[in-house]
Every structure is written in structure tokens, then in C-alpha cells.
Amino acid sequence: MGLVEKIFKNGEVIIKEGDIGKSFFMLTEGKAGVYANYGKNDLFRIAVIEPGEYFGEMAIIEEYPRSATVVAIGNVHAIEIPSDEMTTFFQDNPEQVLELIKHLSSRVKTMTDDYNESQVLLQEVRNTEPEKKNASLFSKIKKHIDTHQNNKNKLTEPNEDDLRKAFTAIPADQCAQMEDLPTDTILFQEGQADMCMYILHQGNIGFYTDLEGDDEKKLYELTPFAVFGELEMANEEPRTVSAVAETDSRVEIIDSRDLQEMVQTCPAKIDWILRYLSFRLRRLTIDFLQACKEITESYNK
Numbered sequence: 001m002g003l004v005e006k007i008f009k010n011g012e013v014i015i016k017e018g019d020i021g022k023s024f025f026m027l028t029e030g031k032a033g034v035y036a037n038y039g040k041n042d043l044f045r046i047a048v049i050e051p052g053e054y055f056g057e058m059a060i061i062e063e064y065p066r067s068a069t070v071v072a073i074g075n076v077h078a079i080e081i082p083s084d085e086m087t088t089f090f091q092d093n094p095e096q097v098l099e100l101i102k103h104l105s106s107r108v109k110t111m112t113d114d115y116n117e118s119q120v121l122l123q124e125v126r127n128t129e130p131e132k133k134n135a136s137l138f139s140k141i142k143k144h145i146d147t148h149q150n151n152k153n154k155l156t157e158p159n160e161d162d163l164r165k166a167f168t169a170i171p172a173d174q175c176a177q178m179e180d181l182p183t184d185t186i187l188f189q190e191g192q193a194d195m196c197m198y199i200l201h202q203g204n205i206g207f208y209t210d211l212e213g214d215d216e217k218k219l220y221e222l223t224p225f226a227v228f229g230e231l232e233m234a235n236e237e238p239r240t241v242s243a244v245a246e247t248d249s250r251v252e253i254i255d256s257r258d259l260q261e262m263v264q265t266c267p268a269k270i271d272w273i274l275r276y277l278s279f280r281l282r283r284l285t286i287d288f289l290q291a292c293k294e295i296t297e298s299y300n301k
Contacts, residue, residue: 005079008072013038014055017069021059023082026096027051030076038069044146048073054103060086061271061278062158087267094260097270101197101259102234104277109231111284118144118291125298133299141295148292158282166272167225174266176258181245186211188229189242196255197230199273203249211242221246227276 008014032049046068049055059066060083081089090097121141128137181187188194206221222228232239262270
């Protein structure tokens with residue numbers, strides 16, 4: 001496929017909130033702003049896109065309307081990838097699959113951090129007596145109040161059933177290395193560098209910090225079908241948590257070479273991995289916006 005690079009002038013809208021997405025982009029030069037309520041009085045800048053990053057991909061992967069407007073900051077060069085050519089693009093550029101996974105996973109991590117911060121602030125607001133709700137508290141939660149006000153009508157629930165059906169439709173013989181884990185097996189430990197990601201096919205996996213230490217804490221648990229460990233693989237970083245089989249479990253182990261081979265041999269699985277990460281990001285975003293709503297309402301009581 002011949003890639004076509006498009007050039008956008010300063011202030012030019014690249015994609016528009018609410019439109020049905022027919023393509024996504026990889027920014028190659030310049031920067032772009034991501035906005036909610038673009039062109040309105042309550043304009044809200046969500047993020048800035050840097051060279052090498054993708055944008056507009058969630059509307060393609062999950063077939064949802066655009067959730068934000070992207071505008072060129074200065075002159076911008078971007079490669080446009082039509083939705084019906086996505087598989088061909090990755091087959092011609094298999095290394096870009098890892099880059100897109102890295103991009104989505106980084107967004108998931110950022111949203112997870114925002115959500116965790118919102119939970120701490122929500123408890124603080126709930127536990128603060130009305131007469132003690134001062135300017136200092138307001139300054140701490142202002143971001144969350146603004147986020148709620150600018151996104152309160154944008155809660156579109158992702159469809160988990162469709163995601164599960166898509167996974168079960170993938171041929172059973174199109175798997176990388178499979179490993180069976182008896183209950184209490186430690187799959188990987190905090191600080192370990194194993195450079196692979198996993199798909200949970202059966203069982204339950206729990207994630208801990210300071211496993212078997214004095215400050216052991218269980219953070220969350222995953223059930224089938226789930227992708228995990230992809231961010232550390234993409235960034236070649238040590239694990240930030242430990243993973244333990246809570247029940248007899250089965251996982252698929254995938255390294256970066258497996259991913260590039262899958263682009264050719266099983267594009268349906270690549271598509272599903274991207275859909276899963278997009279689903280996870282959308283789910284986290286909805287939970288974060290709900291927390292922002294609760295913070296706003298609790299503060300205003």
C-alpha cells in the first residue's frame with residue numbers, strides 16, 4: 001500500500017467530534033491539540049499529540065463516533081490510514097502494530113492514574129465538612145469538575161459481549177505459546193523484565209504490589225478474555241506489579257516477534273488485541289467521568 005501523507009495548516013481541523021470515523025492517523029511532524037466542545041465557549045483541551053503518535057484509532061477499532069476534535073498546532077504532517085486498509089497497513093508495516101499497542105497501553109496507564117487520583121479526591125470531598133470546603137480543596141479538584149462539565153453527555157458504553165464473541169471466533173490453532181498455571185503460580189514478579197505480553201484464556205489472574213512482603217496489596221483481578229503485560233513489553237520496562245494465578249489458569253504468551261508474525265498469519269487476533277485495549281480505555285474513561293461527576297456533586301452539596 002502506498003502511504004499518503006497529508007499536510008494540515010495551523011488551526012485546521014483534522015478530525016471532528018461526532019463524525020463517523022473512516023480513517024485514523026499517525027502524526028509524523030508537528031503537534032495537534034485534542035479538544036472537547038471545539039468551537040464553543042466551554043472549549044476544553046484534553047491532550048496534545050506528538051510526532052509518532054496515533055490518533056482517531058478508537059473510532060475505527062470500535063466503530064464509534066469521534067469522541068473529540070483534533071486540530072493542527074502549526075503545520076502538521078500526518079499519514080492517513082483508511083479503516084478498510086488497516087490490516088494491509090500493518091501487514092506492510094508489522095513493526096507499527098507494537099507502536100499502536102504501546103500508544104493505546106500508555107493511554108490506558110494515564111487514564112488508570114487519573115481514575116485512581118479521582119478516587120482519592122472523591123473520598124476527601126465526601127469526608128470534608130461543608131464549612132471546610134475551601135479554595136485549597138477546590139483547586140485540587142477543579143480539573144475533575146471541568147472534566148465532568150465538558151464530558152457529561154459523552155458516556156457511551158462499550159459492548160463487552162461483542163468483544164467476547166470476536167475472541168471466540170478466532171481459530172483455536174492461531175495461538176502463540178500456551179502455558180497452564182496451577183492455582184497460586186506466580187506468572188511474573190514486580191521488577192522482572194520478561195519482554196512479553198499475555199492473553200488470559202482461562203482462570204483468574206490477580207495483580208499485586210510487594211507480593212509476599214509486609215505491604216502486600218492486591219490491586220485488581222482479571223478474568224477471560226483479557227490482555228495484560230503489553231505496556232512493559234512495548235516499552236521494554238520491568239514489571240510494575242506481580243501476577244498470580246488465583247485459580248487454575250491458562251495464558252497465551254506473546255512476544256514482539258509473535259506479534260509481527262500474527263499480522264500475517266492471524267490478523268483477526270491483532271484486530272482483537274487492539275479492540276480489547278480500546279475497550280479497556282473506553283471503560284476506564286467512563287469510570288473516570290463518573291468519578292468526576294460524583295466529585296462535582298459532592299463538592300456542590
